[in-house]
Amino acid sequence: MKPHHLPRIALLLLLLAAGLLLGGCQRSEPLPLLLTNVSGHMPDLDFKLIDDHGKTVTGADYRGKVVLLYFGYTHCPDVCPLTLAHLHVVMQRLGPLADGARILFVSVDPTRDTPDVMHAYVNAFDPRAVGLTGSPRMVEALVKRYRSSFTREPTSTDGNYEVSHGSAIYLFDRDGRARALATPAASQDDIVHDLHLLLDTGAAP
């Protein structure tokens, strides 16, 4: 009996090992992203900020959703609204799948961008957009985490000022892992393509 059992156990172990290896391979296989792939090169989504309902939220609150992170400010009349308008079109093109994604618009001008201002602003673009603000230190922590930056420009005579800021859009998968980087000039087709991939990857909603 014994000589018969041994090969069987060995075979089982072999199959198990093979299965594990295959599983491992699948997990580390790079996603065929069209945007700049940053998988493994940027930290996971983590922050503590105030959302546009005035509630304290963290990166963990968006686990299960694919996240598009973008820095800007509401007194920015040109590039920020253009980028958000493009992201709205991208979300529309996802159809019902868009519910699995969130646009996180983080203010680099927290002094003027209160949760109320942010609420009216993000809702003018897309129902799946969330406005995040907080203390300058909280915002700075997130900006630095993604190696971005912002600079408040000199105040003009009428009290207005501009804020120069990093223009990148960061894409995270449902597990909060940084996956791709898009510029505001990236094609909508590429963003839609990569969002489809990310919506199919990671933890189920």
Added chain:
Amino acid sequence: MRAVHLPLLLAGLLLTGGAHASVAEHVHASHAWIRVLPGNLPAGAYVTLSNDGDKAIALSGANSTTYSEVMLHQSSSEGGMSRMAMVDSLSVPAHGSAVLAPAGYHLMLTKPMRPVKPGDSVRLILRFTDGSTLATDFLARPANAVDDSH
């Protein structure tokens, strides 16, 4: 006497001023629109200017009775940073055109004196460096409008 003369004098001055500000007759504006943002946030205005004259002309800004301030701006995105800068003028070459479009040149409209809603028409008086002007009606469009009607 004074009470009668002053308004007359003012009217006279206004008329003379008006005579100097000629109409920029060789410039045509098209595709004029404003991206309206919620509340009192500054808005961007866009327009295509074509010049069928033999001389170049330069846009220097605009006046409006709807917004307290209008400034000619240019957005740039270099080294991954988005910036906005004031510009003195934008040339519209002879027999050529200049485009004010998202992510480039735009008129920044600040402090609306009345609420502007998508669908509204807002008149801006475009000002050129030679002193001429061009009244142009801009269509107010929603915040998430995409500039696809070129």
